[in-house]
Amino acid sequence: MLKTNTYGLSQEGGNVKTGGNYAASIKAHTTSQKKGYTQVLWLDAVERKYIEEVGTSNIFFVINDELVTPPLGGTILPGITRNTVLQLAADWGIPTSERRITIDEVRAAAQDGSLTEAFGSGTAAVISPIGEFGYQGETIMINNGETGPLAQRFFDGIQQLQRGAAPDSHDWIVRVK
Template structure:
């Protein structure tokens, strides 16, 4: 891999690090950040790591007005030996560029992006927390910065990477969560931006999330935007169901985000010879399987939560309890294996880990 020249300016006033046992998600940020600029005439230029700081943008910067932005999320993990592991970062970078293409943002050199992540995490490696279940969350993102109010792709951008030491995404951890099936609001439709990791997708999900949170649910399960019949994904996770011994997950259809953890789960299940199918699946099918006693497990899969068992699904006024609201065998096995590989406790048979 060709090494790029990344300028590094170290901070002169390091922040106090938080207690790793008290971490929440996404509230604290490390000492440094990475920045790469883009101009239509120059292309991407001036890769640099600088002290973590506010950024100054013109009020007319296009990101504020037309939402031209994408982001990613991945993690760094501390092993018992004191090494720092990255989990499949190249998959996140490839997905970032797929999002870029959908949002008319110039693609980024993937080797440079990976090098930037590695160098930034190495520089702030002392921020990788050591308490069980904690990690260093890595947030790469791109924003349109050209000061222009015409509706068109920006001619200027910033690619930025920030880091945040985090605890569990859900307070329940590996314990089952309650999920509400959304019948009114729509997150995405085929042909839209659902398969891109762009800010607007998440903004449009907030209203439904706010409503179900008040009712005691952890997340929303989204149905398709046309018929509101077929299952797509949970707000921050792809979703899987175990029905009569078979694992089923919604097929990628142009409005579902292609999760890195989703892909990893499918690979693990196939390696274990567990039947796994990607296909269209309706909420009515899930209901019928539950009524017949064949819905054995349900779980979400994503970078933030890893594996999150679903103990209850609320749909059409009914509460569908799954596996007596206990963590299922497959959910636990997947969680233990994925986190085992990430933290260096299990053999990495799939060449998923990059050790810094």
């Protein structure tokens, strides 16, 4: 279960995976770890209010039964696992929105109970549920710190595809002999 701390950071060129993108994050990550968090929730570099990514992963929120993720736009890595989550959500009939989302919207949704899940997606992590955020000294709990049913469904579904235990209707799997 990820715990995240929120920081703003310039991620120009964040749409490509390079070592330079991660070097600038070391200080924020170290500060975050000292506060007991495992990852950093990155906000946009200009206004420092729009959520971009979590650590080196794409981020998703479930708000009012809708799956919300920030749109691609030059600073967010177009992750393969992100695309897989979006495609599976479409296959499963889950309402999805790729839109800008502010930290204040997430805070408000957590307070009114409409934020029911948050998770990161990435190649190594697959799906990593987020149990809480720290922001400006405030702790924002999500789903009582428990893995949500949708995050679990995505994790299980992707794992089944990777193992060949579920049908691959999108021709994602390439068998190597």
